[in-house]
Structures are given as C-alpha cells and as structure tokens.
Amino acid sequence: MAEEKKRTRRANGESAIYLGKDGRWHARVPMGYKDDGSPYRRHLTRPTRKELVDEVRRLEKQRDEGAARQPGKPWTVAKWLEHWVENIAKPVVSENTYDGYEVAVRVHLVPGIGKHRIDRLEPEHLESLYRRMQSAGSKAGTAHQAHRTARTALGEAVRRGHAAKNAAALAKPPRMEEDENEVEPYSVDEVQSLLLEVNKRRNSARWMLALALGLRQGETLGLRWSDVDLDNEYLKLRRNRLRPKYEHGCSEAASCGRKAGYCPARVQVRRETKNTKSRAGRRAVPLPGPLVVMLRSHREAQARERAAAGNLWTGSEYVFTKPLGGPLSPNTDYHDWKRLLEDAGVRDGRLHDARHTAGTVLMLLGVPDRVIDQIMGWEPGGAARMRARYLHVTDPMLKEAARKISDAIWGAPENLAVDKDQDNEG
Numbered sequence: 503m504a505e506e507k508k509r510t511r512r513a514n515g516e517s518a519i520y521l522g523k524d525g526r527w528h529a530r531v532p533m534g535y536k537d538d539g540s541p542y543r544r545h546l547t548r549p550t551r552k553e554l555v556d557e558v559r560r561l562e563k564q565r566d567e568g569a570a571r572q573p574g575k576p577w578t579v580a581k582w583l584e585h586w587v588e589n590i591a592k593p594v595v596s597e598n599t600y601d602g603y604e605v606a607v608r609v610h611l612v613p614g615i616g617k618h619r620i621d622r623l624e625p626e627h628l629e630s631l632y633r634r635m636q637s638a639g640s641k642a643g644t645a646h647q648a649h650r651t652a653r654t655a656l657g658e659a660v661r662r663g664h665a666a667k668n669a670a671a672l673a674k675p676p677r678m679e680e681d682e683n684e685v686e687p688y689s690v691d692e693v694q695s696l697l698l699e700v701n702k703r704r705n706s707a708r709w710m711l712a713l714a715l716g717l718r719q720g721e722t723l724g725l726r727w728s729d730v731d732l733d734n735e736y737l738k739l740r741r742n743r744l745r746p747k748y749e750h751g752c753s754e755a756a757s758c759g760r761k762a763g764y765c766p767a768r769v770q771v772r773r774e775t776k777n778t779k780s781r782a783g784r785r786a787v788p789l790p791g792p793l794v795v796m797l798r799s800h801r802e803a804q805a806r807e808r809a810a811a812g813n814l815w816t817g818s819e820y821v822f823t824k825p826l827g828g829p830l831s832p833n834t835d836y837h838d839w840k841r842l843l844e845d846a847g848v849r850d851g852r853l854h855d856a857r858h859t860a861g862t863v864l865m866l867l868g869v870p871d872r873v874i875d876q877i878m879g880w881e882p883g884g885a886a887r888m889r890a891r892y893l894h895v896t897d898p899m900l901k902e903a904a905r906k907i908s909d910a911i912w913g914a915p916e917n918l919a920v921d922k923d924q925d926n927e928g
Contacts, residue, residue: 517558519551527554531561564666577664579623580616583607586655597744597772606651610635610644620656621665625673628652632676642676649675687859688713692848699846704803705830707796708822709842712853715787716860716878719853720744723830724775726819732798735789739879740778745832747772774829785879797821 518530529546544561548554577585587607592600614631615623632645653670660668688696693713700706711717720742730737751767752758758765778784789797800821807825808815816827824830839853857878864874875882 517562519554519558521551522547527551529554529558531558531565533561533565577620577659578616579618579620580612582620582659582664583611583616583652583655586658590658591655596776597747601745602647603651603654606648607655610640610648611652614648615652620659623656623665623669625669628670628673632673636676642678645676646678649673686851687855687862688848688851690863693859693863695846695848696842699842703842704825705800705822705838707793707800708835709839709856710793710796712856713859714790714793714863716857716864717787718742718857718879719832719835721778721879723820723822723832723835725821727801727821728819730797730821732789732794732801735791735794736786737789738784738786740784741775742778743775743829743832744772746770746774785876787877 517532520528522528526547526549530543531546533542533544535542546554546557546561548557584607587600587603591603595603610631614634615627618627628649632649635645635648636642649670652673653668656665656668656670659665696709696713700709708722711722712719717739721739723743724741725737725739729740746763747770748762748765748768749771750758750762750765751769752765758767762768804823808827811826814826816824818828820829822830824834836853840850843850861874861878864877869877
C-alpha cells in the first residue's frame with residue numbers, strides 16, 4: 503500500500519493517479535490550457551484503480567482526438583448560437599448569408615432548443631423542433647434553413663471542443679415536397695409575351711438580361727457602365743448588389759416610432775455592392791445583338807433622364823437606376839418583376855425562375871455545357887450538379903427525342919409511307 507501511495511515525477515502531459523486519504527482512487531488528467539494560459543486538469547475519482555485507469559484512458563483519448571469538453575462552464579445552445587453568429591460567422595460570410603443565419607438563430611433555433619446544454623443536445627431535440635415548426639405553419643424549406651444553420655454552428659462547436667458530437671449532422675431534416683422546389687421554366691411564347699411588355703418600360707434591358715442570359719438579380723443590379731463593352735458585345739460580371747440595411751437616424755428622445763427601414767432619417771449601414779468571390783462568378787458574358795441594341799437605347803434614355811433631373815440626379819455608374827439616379831433596390835426590383843408578369847398576362851413565378859429559363863433555352867439551342875457553365879457562372883467542380891438543378895427537359899425536347907427514336911427504329915416518315923403503300927398493294 504505504501505508503494506501505491508508513493509508519487510513519482512511525471513513527464514509533461516502525463517496523468518497523475520493516486521490513492522487518496524478517503525480510500526478512493528483519484529486522477530488529475532491534463533486537458534490543455536484555460537483562456538488565461540494556465541494549465542487545465544480534470545479531476546476524476548473511482549472506488550478501484552482499474553475503474554479509474556479505464557476512465558483516464560477514455561478521457562485522454564477524447565482529449566487527443568479533440569472531442570473532450572473544454573474548461574469553463576458548459577455552453578447552452580442559445581449562448582453558443584448567439585456567440586457563433588455574431589463573432590464567428592459574421593466576420594467571414596457574406597451579408598446575405600449572415601442574414602439567413604441570424605434569422606434562423608433568432609426566430610427558430612434559440613426559442614426552440616436554446617435552453618439545452620450544447621454537450622447534451624441530441625438529434626431528437628432538433629427533429630422535434632422541425633416538426634413543431636411545420637405544425638406552426640413553416641415550410642419544409644424554412645426548417646431546412648434552420649437545420650443547415652444548426653449543422654454549421656454545431657460543427658464549429660465540435661471543432662473547438664465544446665461538444666463531442668454534432669447533433670444536427672445526425673438529425674434528419676423534414677422531407678422537401680417535390681412540388682415545393684419544382685420549377686417550370688417559361689416557354690418561348692411566354693418569354694416573347696414578356697418581351698412585348700418589357701419594351702414598354704424603362705430599364706427594359708434589365709429583364710432581358712435575366713431571361714436571355716440568366717443573370718442573377720444581384721449581378722444585374724450591380725452592373726456599371728464600365729463593365730459593359732457594347733462595341734465588342736460583351737459584359738463583365740464583377741460584383742453583386744446587396745440588399746440595403748438601415749438603422750434609425752432619429753434620436754431616442756424624438757423617436758419616429760417606425761421600423762428602421764421607414765425612419766425619415768434612416769441611415770444605410772450596409773455597403774451597396776460586394777465583389778464576386780468565386781472565379782466562376784467573375785466572368786465575361788456575350789451579348790446577343792438585340793440586347794446590344796436595347797442597352798444602347800437604354801444608355802441614351804438614361805442620359806435624357808439625367809439631363810431632365812438636373813441637380814436632383816443622384817450620380818452613379820450603375821447601368822440600371824431609379825428615375826432620379828442611384829442604385830435600384832432589390833425589393834423594388836422584385837415588385838417590378840411581379841407587375842411585369844401580371845401586365846404581360848404570364849403566370850406568376852419567382853424572379854429566379856428567369857435564370858432557370860435562360861439555362862434551359864441555352865440547352866435547347868445545343869450550346870455546349872462548358873459555354874453554359876461560363877454564361878451561368880457555375881464552378882467547374884459543381885457545374886454538373888447545377889446543370890441538373892437548373893436545366894429542365896421541356897416538351898419540345900421530349901418531342902425531338904421521340905422523333906429521333908422514331909427515325910432510328912422505324913425509319914424516316916417517307917419510308918414509312920412507302921412501306922404502307924406496299925402493304926396495301928399486297
């Protein structure tokens with residue numbers, strides 16, 4: 503027993519195991535360092551040495567794999583999510599991505615699972631939240647957004663040792679209904695109906711860039727005249743227009759009582775555009791001849807508007823502006839699209855459906871995949887997946903396939919007629 507109590511000098515990082523005066527076996531396991539740089543050790547106690555050694559080995563394995571809980575009070579899910587979204591995600595993701603994360607955290611995740619300890623969160627807790635969200639009227643897509651946000655945030659918690667597992671990576675999100683994401687691109691007839699209505703409006707070229715070339719809303723609204731080369735008939739996409747974000751400009755003593763976006767003295771706190779990060783997003787896109795003509799006409803119309811507005815004109819280099827200059831708001835642009843569909847007598851659809859339409863038309867015209875990828879701005883590694891998502895098999899394509907099958911198996915129509923005549927003669 504005396505030898506068991508005897509302590510010997512240990513190497514750095516080695517666990518200490520000893521028999522205490524209480525008759526139980528104790529261990530001090532080095533687990534790293536605290537925030538202030540001082541060593542952090544976990545204390546374990548068991549009635550027998552064998553039990554203690556087994557537990558020490560298990561804890562050392564967790565430590566070496568980076569899966570052990572770190573020093574300090576365990577995080578609640580709410581505390582971690584709020585810390586993660588503001589201090590970890592916000593500095594490194596785009597403004598739009600941050601907005602999606604922030605809404606999912608504030609509206610769904612914190613109220614739904616925030617009281618759990620992060621190291622005790624189970625997949626079933628998340629699955630229960632998704633069911634409650636849908637029972638309250640949320641779409642499956644909204645639950646999926648919450649799921650993706652939780653998976654990303656908890657993955658960071660696991661990497662930092664605050665939890666041993668990512669409960670969201672194990673949870674099953676709700677099934678997405680097929681019709682919820684189903685997109686029916688506009689037909690050629692519908693595009694032509696839109697073109698007739700577009701020609702009656704200011705900024706008409708803005709809509710044809712979407713329908714003919716599949717430009718995203720942010721790409722189109724972020725275009726500047728320096729990006730457009732009408733002589734050589736192409737444009738360069740370099741940046742995206744961001745959705746404005748405002749804060750109150752009025753004082754607390756004389757508050758307007760409105761939301762920040764409607765405050766008479768509102769202050770914009772988000773930059774207007776951001777540069778495109780991906781190489782595929784920064785691209786040159788060819789302009790069809792009719793679009794070149796539309797853009798030339800648009801530039802002349804904009805010059806007339808500028809001259810008529812005089813000192814009221816807000817100077818900018820944007821291709822598409824408000825009637826008195828300045829960049830178009832994405833929200834205003836969205837409502838203009840809805841009015842365009844209604845006035846043209848075309849079925850309702852998302853603005854992003856125009857992008858699906860453009861991609862499908864390019865495929866219908868037999869444009870090579872590599873060229874489609876360039877025009878649409880898809881990364882090489884994910885281009886095949888994006889083509890599967892955006893390029894839709896249309897009725898004319900199916901009929902053309904049926905014609906080719908008919909020609910291959912039964913022969914050309916004129917051959918069928920000759921064979922029929924021979925059968926009648928027989």
